[in-house]
Amino acid sequence: MSTEQAGRSIRCLVAKVGLDGHDRGAHVIARAFRDAGFEVIYSGLHKAPEEIVQAAVQEDVDVLGISILSGAHNTLVPKVMDGLEEYGAAEDTLVLVGGVIPEEDREGLADEGVSAIFGPGTSIEETIEFVRENAPER
Template sequence: MSTDSEHRSIRCMVAKVGLDGHDRGAHVIARAFRDAGFEVIYSGLHKAPDDVVQAAVQEDVDVLGISILSGAHDTLVPKIMDGLEEYGAKEDTLVLAGGVIPEEDRAELKEDGVEAIFGPGTSIEETIDFVRENAPER
């Protein structure tokens, strides 16, 4: 017998923040999430941290995936985390980061509340499995 949680659609937002214009990976993960049965919202390019926070809160997402390749992760991601906290959404949102984020910067992002960081070469299946296993229950 199946439960409601097995059929619950996970709402995900894939966000491109800052001046990073490389969005191929964001499109690939957004498509893979849709194919996995998740509801997906794509932010579009060049969003300010506050724009990402506003959209995530308004759309009541379960998962916020931040795609960043510009090297500004150490500045932009903490601003997003602070914004989520300000709106009381930090505890209810699984935040992921993807892109080129050096190993030495990952611990600080995780301390800020990023649950997982997926770099180049991570399999789509690993990312989807992580979301399914860790998305908050609503």
């Protein structure tokens, strides 16, 4: 799949949820997505799950990348997924999580609807290719 879908670029929201203030990785991935031709929106720091959901729905994003390094992924990510479900956007949004996610927590996040988890050391190229191959067609 190319970066163009029905005449528009893949739209991505890179989001920082909760009190996690470590945003270097989010900035790196946002820049890499932009350089790959994606349309990128960055949430800024310290957003509540509801704010992330609102931004994803209002911006009609194809991809929601959640960057979380606080250890609160089992609490905050399900709240985001529930919000997307509430708005009927869960099936039309590819949800990715980036950060230090313990192996034992990955299956639970997948059960919540997270499509992929990218940890430290994942190449930017791998992440971009995953988005290109899996972003929903609109």
